[in-house]
Amino acid sequence: MANNVYFEDVSIGDKLPEWSRKTDFMNWNRYAAVNDEFVYIHMDDEAGRKGLNEQGAFGMGNLRYAYIVNALQAWIGDEAQVREIGCQFRAINQKNDVLTVVGTVTAKEVSDGEHRIMLDIDVLNQKGEPTCPGHAVLSVPSRLS
Amino acid sequence: MSDQAEPETLVTEDMILRQGRWGSERDSPPVSESDIRKWAIAVYWPETPPPVFWDAVYAATTRWGTIIAPPDFNPFAWPIVTEKPKVATKAASSGEVKARKLRGMNGGQVDTYGVPMRPGDVITARNRLRDWDERQTRLGHTLFTYSETEWHNQQGELVKRRVSTAILY
Numbered sequence: 001m002a003n004n005v006y007f008e009d010v011s012i013g014d015k016l017p018e019w020s021r022k023t024d025f026m027n028w029n030r031y032a033a034v035n036d037e038f039v040y041i042h043m044d045d046e047a048g049r050k051g052l053n054e055q056g057a058f059g060m061g062n063l064r065y066a067y068i069v070n071a072l073q074a075w076i077g078d079e080a081q082v083r084e085i086g087c088q089f090r091a092i093n094q095k096n097d098v099l100t101v102v103g104t105v106t107a108k109e110v111s112d113g114e115h116r117i118m119l120d121i122d123v124l125n126q127k128g129e130p131t132c133p134g135h136a137v138l139s140v141p142s143r144l145s
Numbered sequence: 146m147s148d149q150a151e152p153e154t155l156v157t158e159d160m161i162l163r164q165g166r167w168g169s170e171r172d173s174p175p176v177s178e179s180d181i182r183k184w185a186i187a188v189y190w191p192e193t194p195p196p197v198f199w200d201a202v203y204a205a206t207t208r209w210g211t212i213i214a215p216p217d218f219n220p221f222a223w224p225i226v227t228e229k230p231k232v233a234t235k236a237a238s239s240g241e242v243k244a245r246k247l248r249g250m251n252g253g254q255v256d257t258y259g260v261p262m263r264p265g266d267v268i269t270a271r272n273r274l275r276d277w278d279e280r281q282t283r284l285g286h287t288l289f290t291y292s293e294t295e296w297h298n299q300q301g302e303l304v305k306r307r308v309s310t311a312i313l314y
Contacts, residue, residue: 030187034180036222061251062217066188069217078197078207081258082216088253134253 004077007108007115007142016103016119019071023059024095031063059093064123064132071101072121072136080140083116087134091125098126103136114139154279155247155288155313163274173220173268181214181264188215213261216305220268220296252289252310259303266298275308284314 021027025043032038037060040047045056065087072082093099100123107118116137123132178201185194196203197213204212214220262268272294279288290311296304 027187027190030190034184034187034222035219036224063188066215066217069215070188073195073215078195078209081261084255084257085216086253086255089251 003079003141005075005080005117005138005140007117007140008144010105010108010117010140012105012107014105016071016101016105016121017075018100018102019067019074020098020100021067022096022098023063023093025057027063028057028059031060031066035060035062037062053092053094055094057095059095059097061089061132064089064093064099067099067123068101068121068132068134068136071103072119072138076138076140080138082136083114083139084137085121085134086136087121087132089132091129091131093123093125093131099131100124100126106135115142115145116140155286156277156279160274160277160290164276165273167271167273170269170271171221173266173270176214176218176220176262176264176266176268178212178264180220181212181218181262184218185215188217209261209263211263213263216256216258216261218262220262220266221270247288247313248284249314250312252312254307254309257306259305260298262298262304266304268296268298268304270294270296282314284312287312287314289313 028042032042039060041051041053042048042057042060048055048057065085068085068087069082072085076082101121102124103119103121105117105119109116109118116139119136119138121134121136122130124130178199182199185198188194197207197209198215199212201212204210272292275291275293277288277290279286281287290313292309292311294305294307294309296306298304
C-alpha cells in the first residue's frame with residue numbers, strides 16, 4: 001500500500017511536488033492512439049500553422065490535463081483519490097516544451113466523511129508561463145481514522 | 146438598428162427547451178486491463194506508469210483490490226460508429242441569433258470524480274445543457290453555456306461528472 005500523504009501532515013501553503021514532462025510527437029502520438037485523438041493540428045506542422053500557430057503542430061489540452069492528474073496522483077499515492085479537477089486551457093504548448101505541473105494547498109476540510117485538500121494548480125512551460133490554471137480537490141487518509 | 150448591432154440575447158428558444166433535460170444515453174465497450182495499461186503508458190511516457198494501473202498482483206494489495214484506471218481514462222475512445230449524443234450544446238440554432246455567425250472558445254472544465262473505473266466496467270454516459278450566463282466582456286456580448294456530462298458504471302455508481310464551459314460571442 002502507498003499512503004504518501006496524510007491530512008494532518010499537510011498545511012495551507014504547501015507546494016505540490018513538481019511533475020515535469022518534455023513533450024513531442026512521441027508523447028502526442030501515443031496519446032492520440034489511446035484517445036483516438038487524431039487531429040491534424042496536433043500531427044502536422046502545416047496544419048498547425050494554418051491553425052494560427054506559427055511553430056506548427058501543438059500539443060493536446062487533454063494530455064496536459066492527464067499530466068495534472070499524474071502530478072496529483074504521484075503526490076497522494078494509490079490509496080488516496082483525486083476528487084475534482086477544474087482547469088482552463090489558456091495557452092497552447094509547443095513541440096519540445098517542458099511542461100511542469102505546479103500546485104499550492106489553499107484549504108483543508110472534512111466533508112462528506114472525507115478528509116479533503118484543496119489546491120490551486122497550473123501547468124507551466126519552460127519559460128514559467130502558465131498554460132492551464134485551475135484547482136483540484138484531493139481525498140486523502142487521516143492518521144486519526 | 147444596423148447589422149452591426151449586438152442582439153439583446155444569444156439564448157435561443159432551442160436552448161430554453163432543452164435546458165436541464167438529459168439527452169440519450171450511450172454505453173462504452175467493457176473496459177479491459179489492456180485498455181487501461183495502454184492509456185497509462187501513453188500518459189506517463191517515457192516513464193513506467195504506477196503499477197496500480199497494470200500490475201494485478203500489486204493492485205490486489207491496495208484498497209481497490211484490483212487494477213484501476215487513471216481518472217482521466219476515456220472508455221469511449223475508438224467507437225465503431227461516431228455518433229454525437231442528442232443534446233443542446235450549441236447556442237446559435239434558431240431565431241435572431243442565427244443571422245449572426247458566432248465565434249466560440251473552450252472555456253474550460255470542472256471534473257468531479259466518484260468511484261474509479263475497473264476492468265470489466267461498462268460506463269454509461271449522458272449529458273445535458275445545464276444552464277448559461279450572459280454578460281458583457283471584452284469580446285462584446287458574450288454567452289457562457291455550461292454543459293454537464295455524467296458517467297455511471299454498471300452498478301449505477303457515479304464515475305465522473307464534467308461541467309464544460311463554452312464561450313460564444
